[in-house]
Amino acid sequence: MTPTGNDNATADNVTGSGSSAAGLAATLMPVGMEVNGMTVALSLDPRTTLLDAMREHLRLNGTKKGCDHGQCGACTVIVNGQRINSCLTLAVMHDGDAVTTIEGLGTVDDLHPMQAAFVKHDGYQCGYCTPGQICSAVSVLKEIAAGVPSHATADLTATPTVTRDEISERMSGNLCRCGAYSNIAEAMVEVAGAEA
Amino acid sequence: MKAFTYERATSPEQAAAAVAGRDGAKFIAGGTNLLDLMKLQIEAPTHLVDLQDLGLDKIDATRDGGLRIGALVTNTALASDDRVRAQYGVLTRAIVAGASGQLRNKATTAGNLLQRTRCPYFYDTNLPCNKRAPGSGCAAAEGFSRQLAVIGTSDQCIATYPGDMAIALRLLDATVETVMPDGTGRSIALADFHRLPGDQPWLDNTLAEGELIISVTLPKPIGGRHIYRKVRDRRSYAFALVSVAAVLHDDGTGRVAFGGVAHKPWRSEEAEALLPQGAGAVVERAFAGAAPTDDNKFKITLADRTLASVIAEARS
Ligand SMILES: Cc1cc2nc3c(=O)[nH]c(=O)nc-3n(C[C@H](O)[C@H](O)[C@H](O)COP(=O)(O)OP(=O)(O)OC[C@H]3O[C@@H](n4cnc5c(N)ncnc54)[C@H](O)[C@@H]3O)c2cc1C
Ligand code: SF4
Ligand code: FES
Ligand code: FES
Numbered sequence: 001m002t003p004t005g006n007d008n009a010t011a012d013n014v015t016g017s018g019s020s021a022a023g024l025a026a027t028l029m030p031v032g033m034e035v036n037g038m039t040v041a042l043s044l045d046p047r048t049t050l051l052d053a054m055r056e057h058l059r060l061n062g063t064k065k066g067c068d069h070g071q072c073g074a075c076t077v078i079v080n081g082q083r084i085n086s087c088l089t090l091a092v093m094h095d096g097d098a099v100t101t102i103e104g105l106g107t108v109d110d111l112h113p114m115q116a117a118f119v120k121h122d123g124y125q126c127g128y129c130t131p132g133q134i135c136s137a138v139s140v141l142k143e144i145a146a147g148v149p150s151h152a153t154a155d156l157t158a159t160p161t162v163t164r165d166e167i168s169e170r171m172s173g174n175l176c177r178c179g180a181y182s183n184i185a186e187a188m189v190e191v192a193g194a195e196a
Numbered sequence: 197m198k199a200f201t202y203e204r205a206t207s208p209e210q211a212a213a214a215v216a217g218r219d220g221a222k223f224i225a226g227g228t229n230l231l232d233l234m235k236l237q238i239e240a241p242t243h244l245v246d247l248q249d250l251g252l253d254k255i256d257a258t259r260d261g262g263l264r265i266g267a268l269v270t271n272t273a274l275a276s277d278d279r280v281r282a283q284y285g286v287l288t289r290a291i292v293a294g295a296s297g298q299l300r301n302k303a304t305t306a307g308n309l310l311q312r313t314r315c316p317y318f319y320d321t322n323l324p325c326n327k328r329a330p331g332s333g334c335a336a337a338e339g340f341s342r343q344l345a346v347i348g349t350s351d352q353c354i355a356t357y358p359g360d361m362a363i364a365l366r367l368l369d370a371t372v373e374t375v376m377p378d379g380t381g382r383s384i385a386l387a388d389f390h391r392l393p394g395d396q397p398w399l400d401n402t403l404a405e406g407e408l409i410i411s412v413t414l415p416k417p418i419g420g421r422h423i424y425r426k427v428r429d430r431r432s433y434a435f436a437l438v439s440v441a442a443v444l445h446d447d448g449t450g451r452v453a454f455g456g457v458a459h460k461p462w463r464s465e466e467a468e469a470l471l472p473q474g475a476g477a478v479v480e481r482a483f484a485g486a487a488p489t490d491d492n493k494f495k496i497t498l499a500d501r502t503l504a505s506v507i508a509e510a511r512s
Contacts, residue, residue, distance in 0.1 A: 026199050046202040046244070049231070069232050070299055082272070082301040088228045089302060092202050093246055136298065143297065148276045151292045151432065156281040172432035173296020 031095050035060070036104025046092050051075045053091035054101055062102035062131045066175070073174035076132035076139075077101050083139035085173075102131035105138065113194065114138050117187035125178035133174045137188050140170045141195065162192040198240040205245050208252070208375045208410050214245045216377030216406025223247055223408065225268060225307040228299050233312065236319060238328055252410055255279070261416030264373075267306035267409045271295070271361065274305060284414060285422030286441050290364035293426040296433050306409035309362050309372070309389070312400065313355040313459075314435050315344060326352045327397045334397075343437065346488035346495050348458040353397030354489070357390050357460050358435045364424060366461035367441045367453040371413050377406040383413075390460030400459075420445045421510040425502050426455070438498045444510035448472035452506075454482065454499055475504035 026045040033040055035058060042057055051068075054060045054077065066074030068087045075087040078100040106112030114137050117123070124130040144160050152169035153160045160166055167185045176184070205211030215221040220242035224230055233239040252266035255277050263284070265274060274280060275291040295303060312318070317325045317335035324333035336344055336354055344354045370386045390401050403409075420443040428434040439455035450471050453463035467482035479500040486496060 027201065029202065046200060047197045068235065070228055070296075073296065073298060076298055083298050084302045085228070085298045088231050088299075090202070090224075090227060090231065090244075093224070093227065093248065140297065143272075146276075148272060149281060149288055149292055150297075151289075153292075156285050156288055169432055170297050173298045 029092050031091050033091075033094055033096070034098040036100060042091070044091050046090060048091045049087055050077070050079075050089045050091050050094055050099070051086035054086060054099070060101050060103050064128055064131055066129070066132075071175075072129070072132075073136060074129050074132040076135040076174065078135055078139055081142075083136050100135070102134060105134065112138065113191050114187065117190045118184070121183045121187040121190065122180070123184040123187045124176075124180050129174060129176045129178075129180075133171070133176065133180075133184055136171060136174045137184065137191075140167065141188065141192050143170065144192075145195075162189065164189075197234050198237060198242070200242050200244055202244045202246065204249050205247055206249065208250055208408055209379045211245050211247060211250065212375050212377045212379075212406050212408040214243075215408070218243050221245060221406075225304040226270070226302040227307075228295075228303050229307060229311045236321065238319065238321065247408075258413060263414045265305050265412045265414070267304065267411055269305045271300035271303040271305070271308060272297070274361075275300070283417035284364075284368060286367060286424050286443060287361070287364040287414075289422065289424035290360040290426075290439075290441055293424055293436075293439070294360035305361075305412055308359055309365075309409070309412070310401065310403075311359050314358040315355040316340065318355065327355060327393070330396075330398050341489040341491040343435070343456075344489070344492055345458050346492055347462065347483055347486040348392045348460070349487055350393045350395065350397065352395055353393035353459070355393065355397070355459060356456055357400070357458070358456070360424070360426065360436065360439060360455060362386065362390070363439055363441045363453050363455035363461045365412060365414075366463050367443060367451050368414050368418075370415075372409055373411045373413060374403065375408045375410055376404065381410075386412075386461070387463070393459050397459075418443060418451075420450060423506050423509055425506050425509075427498060427502055438495050438502055440499065440502045440506050442503070442506050442510070444471070444507065450510075452478060452482075452503060457483075457495055457499065471507070475500050475507055479503060 028043040031042045031044050054063050064074040066072035070085045070088045075085050076083050077086045079097050106115045114134050147159050150169050152165040167188050222241035224244045224246050252268040254266045256264045258264050271291045275288045281288050317323045318328050323335040326334050345356045366386045372384045372389050375381050423442045426436045426439040436456035442452045444450035452468045453461050464482045467478045470477040483496050
């Protein structure tokens with residue numbers, strides 16, 4: 001499961017070439033979504049994951065493919081306000097949904113506060129996991145504010161707060177091979193403090 | 197992934213009929229387990245029936261003081277529900293001990309109950325596995341079995357049910373409500389929902405072909421201290437080696453169920469009656485007849501120590 005980010009390496013998964021042995025010709029299906037505020041209309045093989053739809057069809061290459069099996073978080077995007085792993089869901093399941101990828105959070109000239117905090121605190125080295133980390137980090141602060149409990153929440157009937165334990169538990173679905181974890185947590189603490 | 201066709205179901209009855217009426221059709225809910233297995237061609241459905249439009253995403257109070265949880269309620273929504281947090285804390289604790297935030301946002305109540313085993317040989321299509329390829333043999337019998345079951349096993353399969361949520365649901369005496377392809381319904385006690393592998397290890401549960409889960413019902417709250425303790429190889433985002441779900445009362449009585457040890461949530465009502473005598477007595481009774489391997493016999497000691505620490509926590 002080497003992260004490649006290489007179009008050729010992933011194109012196979014989109015077309016599933018050579019795997020229509022079941023005799024079923026892949027029938028394309030229409031999928032309409034709002035991606036980063038723009039309305040998009042695609043025609044997709046039902047096998048296309050939301051991740052491949054973003055990368056291969058919309059050329060939004062910010063979202064990364066690490067494991068393709070829900071184990072690393074590199075593919076994290078925000079769908080209808082909630083972070084999910086885009087590798088473990090089909091694009092056709094998201095007809096009518098609103099998707100935000102790293103490209104939709106901020107731009108080079110107008111960084112999202114979490115992107116700016118990652119830069120300031122060195123929240124990455126190679127950067128491969130970073131788009132997923134940032135989509136997750138933004139969502140984690142929203143989940144805490146909305147009162148969603150976690151394994152690190154001591155009192156289930158109280159509103160959770162932004163602590164180091166809460167951050168590392170809630171970010172555990174985002175792996176970083178470069179080990180930028182503590183700097184990512186610093187960035188999140190700063191953004192949470194600014195919001196509070 | 198093998199090619200498949202896709203539809204969105206419009207009613208529970210239509211969904212059940214759509215799956216029953218077609219060879220190789222399957223339901224899809226969150227997709228977090230099914231798609232994972234489809235990518236590995238361990239599952240290869242030819243048609244997917246998506247359940248997201250059925251309106252089964254609500255949690256309603258029942259007339260006898262319990263809760264009816266729609267099959268499509270996400271793990272995050274269920275764990276966050278105020279009634280669940282206050283009165284069925286062990287259920288929230290079990291859910292948030294599982295998977296990751298991203299996965300719990302997508303994973304559903306029914307899909308979670310139906311998640312398949314994490315036996316490494318079930319995932320390795322080059323090796324024999326009676327669950328994946330009936331009759332091919334069991335690679336785990338002579339292989340690495342550290343994660344696998346210690347009780348309720350058969351010589352055909354020693355896999356575990358890997359989930360967390362179901363351990364709490366078993367403890368709380370939940371029931372599973374379904375709709376059959378002919379439109380009739382039934383209710384299955386969680387105790388009878390998952391099977392032991394026996395000589396049909398490919399069957400994880402007692403659902404019929406095309407039978408659709410529409411809800412899971414909790415009886416009225418039972419009070420007590422609610423604890424879920426999960427022991428795993430890393431602190432988060434890993435499956436249980438052993439887990440203990442418990443509701444303990446001040447007089448020392450209570451309920452206890454174990455995860456990570458069998459092909460189903462493991463609860464013995466006879467064993468939990470011994471709770472006032474301490475963890476040792478409960479574990480000795482609950483694991484009587486266990487058939488662990490050399491690799492996984494540590495799980496019984498671990499279950500004992502984990503329960504002891506749960507009891508100590510409840511008393512503190
Ligand atoms: C990396 C990783 C780590 C994980 N860690 C944990 C963990 O620590 N603890 C844990 O408990 N789980 C863990 N999980 C598993 C996760 O909880 C399950 O994948 C999830 O709960 C499945 O729910 P779903 O809705 O996505 O199911 P789906 O994948 O949509 O469906 C699963 C199965 O259920 C069937 N199905 C779905 N809905 C219905 C219905 N209403 N009626 C009848 N059949 C139905 C489908 O046909 C399919 O066979 C992990 C998963 C991953 C990928
Ligand atoms: S233990 Fe069960 S799932 Fe694992 S290899 Fe044996 S038959 Fe397959
Ligand atoms: S690519 Fe690793 S979780 Fe999706
Ligand atoms: S910055 Fe390299 S993997 Fe996280």
